[in-house]
Amino acid sequence: MSVLQASGVFQPGVIDDIQTKAASGLYRIRGYGTLRERRWATFDDLTFLPCSLTRIPLEGYREKCSTKTVLGTRFAGKPVELDIPVMITGMSWGALSYNAKVALAKGAAAVGSSNTTGDGGMLLAERENSRTLIYEVLPSRYGINIHHMRMADAIELTIGQGAKPGTGGLLLGSKVSDTIARQRDLPIGVDQRSPARHPDFLGPDDMIIKVEELREATDWQVPIFIKMGASRVFDDVKLAAKAKADVIVVDGMEGGTGASPAILQEHTGIPTLAAVCEARAALEDCGLYGEVQLVIAGGIRDGVDAAKAIALGADAVYIGTAALIGLNCNRPIHVEDYHQLGTEPYHCHHCHTGRCPVGITTQDPELMRRLDIEEGAARVSNLLRAMTLEIQMLARACGKSDVHHLEPEDMAALSMEASAICGIPLAGTRRVFGR
């Protein structure tokens, strides 16, 4: 009998990576987000402490528990008012198909939530089908249009994103179709690499003036969000607050992307759990916690993750990849097309190819038709409803009549790392590790 022994260093994935690069001469590019087995502390390292004798729960299935969410109360004339604290994050028309963008808009609108444009400008159909639309201003300024900006309910000045903080986006030539090229003022079929820096400002002091420009452009009516990838969160959040952001969005390293160098997805930024804790600490440090709203993004999967993020200090969460999965991403249908990409359902991260088997991350009309807008919208709204019910379930169990009343004291840590990061005692002890 032979015993097979594999290297613990050069595992099959590493061998494949080396040999692929040996053939191409380029770093590897793919979509989706980090594929690493998560060995860092995550929301799964926390558990809720529901009421028993020390606190009284609300009836879990029926008692009133508010989910109303208001963002932008600091300076905006018209803050964003949402029925639920789960929003759809910015994903570009280009990375996503037309059908996906419109389905997300309709799905979010049906449950009183918001959706966000992306690195490619606004689709008119997206505006028409949104209840609350957030207009992203990105370094590339693809599709930038003052008229569209003035139709939005909030402006999001994006400095970076969690999947690849410090680096711009990618849209490979297979997705730069005639329509997308026209929308972005690019030649058809180029491997489009978005810039990392804004073309008209650089540092935090310039950004203060930039934020004022956006307010002047929108008559000081709509909230200004500043979105960043999670790296030096404590300092960056304070700088964004100094720039007079109404809302700060922090996108953790588990955040998704349509295409990016794989190493950035795996080896840059800090996890979402750590990001929310640093962001809250930063706002508390400058006395603005509660005055500046905080939105957390990056790998939020369900109402449990969302509830934990809220308990740690977020006012709302963004979902991106989860919403796409709701639209059928990685569903075992059209399996032969997964095989053509060299992958399987549940393992697909081939958004960058433009050959999405389920019509979400493609510009191919045939593939896009596989995503029915009405059906997709219904799935997105169902997902948002279910997530909201999950958040309420946990909040009621903790005795809260408003999901925003969840707090760190409602949780215990299940690992020393989570205890140290969140400042929450380890379960079974009264001790916060690292303090």
Add this chain to the structure above:
Amino acid sequence: MAEIDCGARSTREINAELKQWIQRGETDIVVRHPGARHNLAVAILSPARVRLEGSAGYFCAGLIDGPTIEISGSAGWGLAESMMNGRVVVEGNAGNGAAAAIRGGTVVIHGDAAARLGASMKGGLVIVGGNCGYMAGFMAQKGTLIVCGDAGEAFADSMYATTCFVGGRIADLGTDAVLAEPTAEDIAFVDDALAAWLPPAIRGKRPPAREFRKVVAGRKLWNFDHREWKLWQEAL
């Protein structure tokens, strides 16, 4: 003609009055003593003529669509950024990122422009009577960039389909920027543009259009190609 005296007023008050005048149908407005305030004449969306008697700060005439904005002094960073259409004329110099991400219209700077002139521009025409700083035309996508004087380092780096013309010296071409032979149409275009937009006193100090050099993208960065490894390694 309407007049706005900035005096000690805030940017918000000045812009609000500017928009009120335009809403009332006024098509010729003079803004006196702008004092290099930031964000003046932002998001003007009507074809009025606004003249700033003095210098402007950052993002002057940003996000406009249709007006003519004249600045008798100099302008700070981000002049006319993301403009859809219109005309912006600066009689002095302009700071970093002038005409960044413009999608149409014309930006004219009689003096010098600082770094990253026309970065990510997506259309329109940019004319600089003097020199420009480093990385002008960075990742520019469409439109035309004319620099009558000298151009700084990394000129026209990583461009897509913008066409550049330079009357003076080019310190250094950026990654994937290449010189091209101007056509008769190119020369006529530059000649007409300079005649239309620059005062004779400035035009007279610059070389004739036929001596301008043309710079375009070499298109080697447009698609990933391992045979261009050296280029990709050095790409900004």
